[in-house]
Amino acid sequence: MKIIESDLNSLKRLVQRKTQQLTDLKVEDAVRRIITDVIDNGDAALKKYEAQFDKVDLTEFRLPQATIDAAYDQLDQKVKDALQLAKRNITSFHEKERATGFVDAEQPGVLRGQKLLPLQRVGLYVPGGTAAYPSTLLMSALPAKIAGVQEVVMVTPPQPDGINPAVLAAAKLAGVDAIYQVGGAQAIAALAYGTESIPAVDKIIGPGNVFVATAKKQVFGQVAIDMVAGPSEIGIIADETADPRQLAADLLSQAEHDRRARPILITTSAKLARAVDANVTSQLKVLPRTAIATEAVNEKGFIAVVPQTQDMFELMNTVAPEHLEVQLAEPTQYLNLIRNAGSVFLGKYASEPLGDYVAGPNHILPTSGTARFSSPLGVYDFVKRTSFIQYTQAALKKEATAITTLARVEGLEGHARAIEARFDQYYDTED
Numbered sequence: 277m278k279i280i281e282s283d284l285n286s287l288k289r290l291v292q293r294k295t296q297q298l299t300d301l302k303v304e305d306a307v308r309r310i311i312t313d314v315i316d317n318g319d320a321a322l323k324k325y326e327a328q329f330d331k332v333d334l335t336e337f338r339l340p341q342a343t344i345d346a347a348y349d350q351l352d353q354k355v356k357d358a359l360q361l362a363k364r365n366i367t368s369f370h371e372k373e374r375a376t377g378f379v380d381a382e383q384p385g386v387l388r389g390q391k392l393l394p395l396q397r398v399g400l401y402v403p404g405g406t407a408a409y410p411s412t413l414l415m416s417a418l419p420a421k422i423a424g425v426q427e428v429v430m431v432t433p434p435q436p437d438g439i440n441p442a443v444l445a446a447a448k449l450a451g452v453d454a455i456y457q458v459g460g461a462q463a464i465a466a467l468a469y470g471t472e473s474i475p476a477v478d479k480i481i482g483p484g485n486v487f488v489a490t491a492k493k494q495v496f497g498q499v500a501i502d503m504v505a506g507p508s509e510i511g512i513i514a515d516e517t518a519d520p521r522q523l524a525a526d527l528l529s530q531a532e533h534d535r536r537a538r539p540i541l542i543t544t545s546a547k548l549a550r551a552v553d554a555n556v557t558s559q560l561k562v563l564p565r566t567a568i569a570t571e572a573v574n575e576k577g578f579i580a581v582v583p584q585t586q587d588m589f590e591l592m593n594t595v596a597p598e599h600l601e602v603q604l605a606e607p608t609q610y611l612n613l614i615r616n617a618g619s620v621f622l623g624k625y626a627s628e629p630l631g632d633y634v635a636g637p638n639h640i641l642p643t644s645g646t647a648r649f650s651s652p653l654g655v656y657d658f659v660k661r662t663s664f665i666q667y668t669q670a671a672l673k674k675e676a677t678a679i680t681t682l683a684r685v686e687g688l689e690g691h692a693r694a695i696e697a698r699f700d701q702y703y704d705t706e707d
């Protein structure tokens with residue numbers, strides 16, 4: 277990995293340049309063409325792109341329930357048990373995110389409030405280009421169910437020998453209502469605009485590669501999206517007390533997701549930096565997904581060496597990584613220095629894959645620096661708020677002058693008259 281040693285300000289500028297997800301115009305154009313084609317040609321376009329990108333010739337997009345049931349019944353018990361454990365922990369964590377509305381009747385004659393309503397139909401994107409993601413399905417479907425979403429549909433890329441049975445079993449376990457085998461930008465377009473066989477949804481949820489993330493950005497407005505959740509990232513903050521073998525393994529755990537994944541280490545120890553680099557090189561040689569991980573390490577990864585502990589956090593806040601591991605002796609004491617990160621892993625035993633699979637907090641997290649303003653996926657992403665207002669005539673009278681004054685300041689006489697229509701003394705009606 278590249279090891280960079282410099283003063284904090286130059287490192288910050290370098291990191292900003294390196295970590296900015298500069299708009300990839302080629303990807304933007306390719307995705308725009310795919311979306312337009314799906315809008316114009318519906319299922320026929322989906323069929324064409326699935327043959328082109330996933331090498332599968334489809335006749336039906338929706339999977340029959342019998343196929344899903346059979347996958348569940350035939351799944352190895354050990355895998356079922358692991359999925360059940362993940363489901364229990366994800367559910368117990370996310371149930372704590374449930375929120376309620378409120379009613380405010382503090383002022384005489386005035387009732388104000390906010391009501392929370394689950395979304396009606398959501399579409400979950402479950403990635404499946406180079407790996408299968410049953411864990412990601414649980415992370416999106418379970419919060420949707422806890423929120424009370426009426427209809428949860430899922431899309432995932434088709435595979436020449438059928439969709440991974442663990443993905444189908446997880447879908448059954450989580451109560452997904454329909455599974456459509458379609459992936460990439462074309463799947464996002466189908467969920468946004470609808471086709472003959474795939475219904476349009478109110479919100480699209482879930483991570484994916486650069487084509488999926490770009491498509492979600494492009495359909496936003498037609499439909500809601502959860503966040504930009506693209507290629508995986510890990511940022512590690514560590515000093516000389518950390519174990520370089522473990523750090524290298526954690527960096528590669530995310531590098532193996534995607535050629536565009538970002539593995540980053542920031543440390544105060546030049547010695548640790550060299551040891552981690554050596555471990556990355558040796559571990560890459562025996563990693564099954566070495567081609568993907570090597571490209572991510574070489575193109576997107578780096579190790580930065582900074583003078584002081586505080587500098588590590590300041591620089592990492594510029595990166596705003598999806599996952600942040602704090603591998604320092606007393607990790608919890610640094611929590612208040614962290615401003616930008618999707619999910620934080622504290623200490624030696626909180627290795628990132630713990631959060632990917634079973635700990636319970638969501639692993640669908642903002643990437644590409646968007647942790648500066650986005651949050652982990654949660655139950656709150658599946659609800660919307662509606663406010664309500666009721667006034668008595670006496671309560672309205674007290675505030676009527678303020679309303680009509682502001683209305684006239686804005687040049688909106690109709691607004692003022694609507695209020696005055698409630699009071700004979702302000703407005704004379706014909707009858």
Ligand SMILES: NC(=O)c1ccc[n+]([C@@H]2O[C@H](COP(=O)([O-])OP(=O)(O)OC[C@H]3O[C@@H](n4cnc5c(N)ncnc54)[C@H](O)[C@@H]3O)[C@@H](O)[C@H]2O)c1
Nearest residue numbers: 403404405406433459460483484485507508533534640641
């Ligand atoms: N941020 C998160 O929470 C999170 C969670 C899990 C996975 N991930 C990320 O999800 C991604 C999964 O990627 P993946 O590729 O395995 O699966 P994917 O399902 O995201 O993408 C596969 C699809 O990409 C499309 N595609 C591939 N090459 C294309 C091209 N040249 N032009 C147009 N479309 C093309 C195809 O339609 C294919 O079906 C990884 O980047 C991983 O890091 C992120």
Ligand SMILES: N[C@H](CO)Cc1c[nH]c[nH+]1
Nearest residue numbers: 409411412508509632639
């Ligand atoms: N690390 C991914 C989020 O970036 C989630 C995942 C699923 N399976 C393995 N990992």
Ligand SMILES: [Zn+2]
Nearest residue numbers: 508529530632
């Ligand atoms: Zn992962």
